[in-house]
Amino acid sequence: MPTAERKAPIDVPRGLKGVIVADTSLGDVRGAEGFYHYREFSAVELAENRSFEDVWHLMSDGTLPDAARRAAFTAETAALRHLSADVRAALPAIARGTASAGPLAGLRTALSLAGAAAGFRPLYDIDPPRRRADALAACAAVPTLLTALHRLGRGLEPVEPRDDLPYAANYLYMITGQEPDPARARAIERYLISTVDHGFNASTFTARVIASTGADLAACLVGAVGALSGPLHGGAPSRALDTLDAIGTPDRIDDWLREHILAGDRIMGFGHPVYRTEDPRSRMLKAIARGLGGELVDFAVRVEERAEALLAELKPGRELHINVEFFAGVVMELCGLPREMFTPTFAAARVVGWSANILEQAEDSKIIRPAARYVGPPPAQPVPLA
């Protein structure tokens, strides 16, 4: 194929940006408005007014629960937090083997094991109630797996989950072994609710591609966790905090940002594949950070203002604004979460959205299989003899 022909633009946008590839009733992200929702409810309002369990029920079972349903769902899911003896026994070796990469890398192996131990079968072979049961089991196990891997990596014994604590408070409890302060538990709960789902982001799309093959739920989640771990997606919040550390003091903000933007670096926590406005989660998280208070918040607000201004000046027309990850990092830092748990905490929320998407995809029997354009030498040559 002649070079000029090879370089002709492909007729879909790079990165499939904006290409609609499925129908969903789980929610949507409206990039121009700076708004997103779960089913028919504003996600930010859910984060203000509801518990994580309520939103989990909304995604899993389609409705916000009434009091009786909430109690039943909370009891059902709390009972699933406990790991089997086989999985518990394997975690020290997984934590050792993935120590340099951290708990999110360990989660990929642990999820495969937990799925197999629980008898997960290909989605293709099981009915919707069984798929729902597998999804609840996986979602409930993820915080227990992550916190155990984190503690084992630091030479500490895992903390058993407590059935009497809500999802977010139990998560924090399993990290430290201490019952969390209610303000911090609620701050993390609101963060978790706000990151449950977000349209066809890279990790959700990954999960749906795997689900479209009829693979089991753990296989879909392992792929999604891998996609989330990248710095351009869910791996950004600890790097955003590292940026604040690297800048160090207010007098260095402009020089540091200018130098890095001009060098072509990405400023972590800024820019978004869909939003052309401030990310609505960022607004909420900034307010939460301000409520928690401290010097870090003032510094972060100053860096945000200057990054917005310098990105507009040095990358004109790109509409680069703050995304969820910048103040997510600040809130998690203020709540005492270790940085290696920032992206894992995101995963502890997003697993609910992934699972809902996987189950929705499993209803569709069409395999997702796009195409690539071949741009190598033509395959006309006879294969040389060895």
Ligand SMILES: CC(=O)SCCNC(=O)CCNC(=O)[C@H](O)C(C)(C)COP(=O)(O)OP(=O)(O)OC[C@H]1O[C@@H](n2cnc3c(N)ncnc32)[C@H](O)[C@@H]1OP(=O)(O)O
């Ligand atoms: C939960 C989440 O996943 S939220 C996103 C978390 N990730 C980050 O915060 C990492 C930093 N941000 C980025 O890398 C990007 O903005 C992404 C990956 C989020 C989106 O990427 P894209 O959709 O490719 O961005 P977009 O098409 O708007 O980029 C346009 C231009 O802005 C630049 N740009 C985008 N984000 C940034 C940034 N944070 N800092 C500096 N420049 C940036 C790109 O390099 C590109 O420049 P060019 O036109 O000179 O080539």
Ligand SMILES: O=C([O-])CC(=O)C(=O)O
């Ligand atoms: O929507 C995206 O592509 C990234 C994002 O903000 C998310 O997954 O929460």
